[in-house]
Amino acid sequence: MTEAGVTAAQSPVAxxxxxxxxxxxxxxxxxxxxxxxxxFSQWIDRTGAPPAMLTAxxxxxxxxxxxxxxxxxxxxxxxxxxxxxxxxxxxxxxxxVWAWQREWSPEGLLQPELVHIDCGHRGPPQLMCRHxxxxxxxRDTQLELDPQSLVLAAGSGRRRSTRTxxxxxxxxxxxTEVMEAIGDRWSALVTGLALSGVRRFNEFQSALKISPTTLxxxxxRLSEVQILTRSDxxxxxxxxxxxxxxxxxxxxxxxxxxxQLAHPDALSLGPKLRHRGCGSWLLPALRCRGCDALLERTxxxxxxxxxxxxxxx
Ligand SMILES: [Zn+2]
Ligand SMILES: [Zn+2]
Numbered sequence: 001m002t003e004a005g006v007t008a009a010q011s012p013v014a015x016x017x018x019x020x021x022x023x024x025x026x027x028x029x030x031x032x033x034x035x036x037x038x039x040f041s042q043w044i045d046r047t048g049a050p051p052a053m054l055t056a057x058x059x060x061x062x063x064x065x066x067x068x069x070x071x072x073x074x075x076x077x078x079x080x081x082x083x084x085x086x087x088x089x090x091x092x093x094x095x096x097v098w099a100w101q102r103e104w105s106p107e108g109l110l111q112p113e114l115v116h117i118d119c120g121h122r123g124p125p126q127l128m129c130r131h132x133x134x135x136x137x138x139r140d141t142q143l144e145l146d147p148q149s150l151v152l153a154a155g156s157g158r159r160r161s162t163r164t165x166x167x168x169x170x171x172x173x174x175x176t177e178v179m180e181a182i183g184d185r186w187s188a189l190v191t192g193l194a195l196s197g198v199r200r201f202n203e204f205q206s207a208l209k210i211s212p213t214t215l216x217x218x219x220x221r222l223s224e225v226q227i228l229t230r231s232d233x234x235x236x237x238x239x240x241x242x243x244x245x246x247x248x249x250x251x252x253x254x255x256x257x258x259x260q261l262a263h264p265d266a267l268s269l270g271p272k273l274r275h276r277g278c279g280s281w282l283l284p285a286l287r288c289r290g291c292d293a294l295l296e297r298t299x300x301x302x303x304x305x306x307x308x309x310x311x312x313x
Contacts, residue, residue, distance in 0.1 A: 012263035013271065014185055016255055019064050020093065021182040023175040024049050025057050029087070029094055034112055034302045038080040039072075065262070066090065089261055091297045092286055096250040097178050098302075099124035104244045105177040112302035114295075121290025122303070127250045128287040128294070132278035138249040141282055142274045143196030145207065180225045181248055182255070186210065190218045192252055192271070194228060194245065199238040253284040 019025065027047045031037035037046065043054055058081055061067040066087035069079040095114055102108035102124065115122045129136050181191045189208055198204055205215055219239050222228040227245035231238050256273060273282040286295040293299070 012259045012266045013256070015064075016259040016262065017182060017185050017188045019060060019066075020090065020255065020258075021179070021184065021188060022057065023179055023183070024053060025061065026094065026097065026175050028054075028057055028061070029083075029090055030112070032083055032087075033091055033094060034304050038082055040078070040081075061087065086262055088297055089258060092284070093251065093254045093258060095125065095286060095300075095302075096127075096254050097175070100247050100251060101175075101178060104247055107175075107177060112304045115301050115303050116288040116290060116293070116295060117299055117301060118293060119288060119291040121288050123289060125286035125295055126289050127253065128285050129275045129278060129280070130283040130285045130294075131275065131280040133294075134275075134277050135287070136253075136275055136277070136282065136284065138195060138246055140276050141249075141253075142276055143192070143271055144274060145196070145271045177225065178248075178251070180222065181227055181245075182251065186214060186218050187222060190215070190222060191227060191245065191248065194222075194239065194241050195249055195252055196271075199240055200236060201239070204239075250284070253282060257282070257284050 024047060027049075028043055031043060031046050037043060040051075040054065040058070043049065043058075044051060047054070049057075058067065062069060062081070064086075065084060067081045068084055070082055072078045072080055098108075098111040098114070101111045102113070113122050114125060116125075127136050128134060134140075180187065182188050186208075190204060193204055193207055198207065201212075201215065201219070204210070204219070205212065208215070219228065219230075222245075223230050223239065226242050227248070228239045229242050231240060253273060256271065273284075274280070275282040287293065288295055
């Protein structure tokens, strides 16, 4: 990536959504976490992605510091792609996406199940605060916004439409529903604001400096896919998260904390979550529901769908 590719005007949160709010990128990471995939041909086999698209996504992961290329030992000119520490740190985002899908989406049963190696418990983990060790849910947190960061997030860089996925491959089929909320900057920002308690059209509009047409389109779409629900009050219409929408909170909490990890020098630019229970900034972690232990990447493994790592062929 050139120097000009990263400017101060690009919000860290927007960069995270651009990078990780992508079906194929999540599918690439998924295969690494499940099966330690590291070769181009393995991802082609498992995701069905067109080679040019896979190359672009791997290059983006390398440029953003999540992966590094290493020459294969066989002496060929091919490379392996290995996760860096920053790449490994995405595991909690993936685990939260899978947990949401298993609970709320018909695609869910195809997603890997989290197994805590130490106690053998399988199933979705619980979100907790690393500072005070207490369980956290949406109601215990408060989003503090630097309004400028949202405008920057919305205004720069590329955007994707969730209505026209670039291709239909097996990888695309596995993250369809969650992409409605994180597959595009506007949808992600609207969902994020809704998670922080924003309900009214005018409040969304003034926070995002978004055109009424674009905002209406996203609100309608998020309502169609049952992330938001519309209710009419005496003096106006409100958009409120459904239980399915509220269930996305851990995904957003980890996307935010990962963004801060990826951009340690840009902390003041992003929205931050405060844990009301202890007053600290929320540093989210996952806890085993079986034994209450804090889960680290090395203490869990992901058990794939029984018929292999992809959809039935
Ligand atoms: Zn806390
Ligand atoms: Zn456990």
